[in-house]
Amino acid sequence: MLQDQNLEENLHSVRMLGLKLPTDPRWVNIAEKTIDEILIDHAFCEQKAATSGITLIVKYPDKDSVVRELAPLVAEEWGHFRKVLKEMERRGIKMGPKRKDEYVVHLKNLMMKGGSREQQLVEHLLINAIIEARSCERFRLLTLYCSDADLREFYHEFMVSEAGHYRMFLDLAKEYMPDDYVKERWKYILDGEAKIIESLEMRGDRVH
Ligand SMILES: [Fe+2]
Numbered sequence: 001m002l003q004d005q006n007l008e009e010n011l012h013s014v015r016m017l018g019l020k021l022p023t024d025p026r027w028v029n030i031a032e033k034t035i036d037e038i039l040i041d042h043a044f045c046e047q048k049a050a051t052s053g054i055t056l057i058v059k060y061p062d063k064d065s066v067v068r069e070l071a072p073l074v075a076e077e078w079g080h081f082r083k084v085l086k087e088m089e090r091r092g093i094k095m096g097p098k099r100k101d102e103y104v105v106h107l108k109n110l111m112m113k114g115g116s117r118e119q120q121l122v123e124h125l126l127i128n129a130i131i132e133a134r135s136c137e138r139f140r141l142l143t144l145y146c147s148d149a150d151l152r153e154f155y156h157e158f159m160v161s162e163a164g165h166y167r168m169f170l171d172l173a174k175e176y177m178p179d180d181y182v183k184e185r186w187k188y189i190l191d192g193e194a195k196i197i198e199s200l201e202m203r204g205d206r207v208h
């Protein structure tokens, strides 16, 4: 079990990421018991991060900053996918069948329907930003508290990288709609995400 001081640290990092609800610290205790499943789920997350970046570039080729920022992001996320695969191979774990990502399904329901093309782009960028922020928070917990020293080290790089992506997606959103508009949508998505996290069963076989 985590100590109060650790809980304080978690709250601090959650505030830095803007998230409204910190992950229940018991999640690490549950996750580390089924770490094979976490690695598999993580592999799927990285795969989805790369494909979602490609989809945005394909949909918005005329948005120069999207193309410029997301082209290297896709390469980085694919690199993450390969790193997770390598770690899985080392442990004799296979990806297995496709998984449904409940967290992401719920998040997509927070997206505003309609609006201009730029407004829709901003919705996508903000959903990507929140997934990066929550992933970063969970990787940080693994980095700090996972009992497997190799994995503590392994997750550090992902934590740093996803924190950078979170900022990049938020900054990109502000290029396409005014600051106040983005702030309002971001607040709505943050509040909605907190409710989703609260409503989802705490599972040790999922990153989110
Ligand atoms: Fe990643």
Ligand SMILES: [Fe+2]
Residues within 6 Å of the ligand: 049, 077, 132, 161, 162, 165
């Ligand atoms: Fe990322």
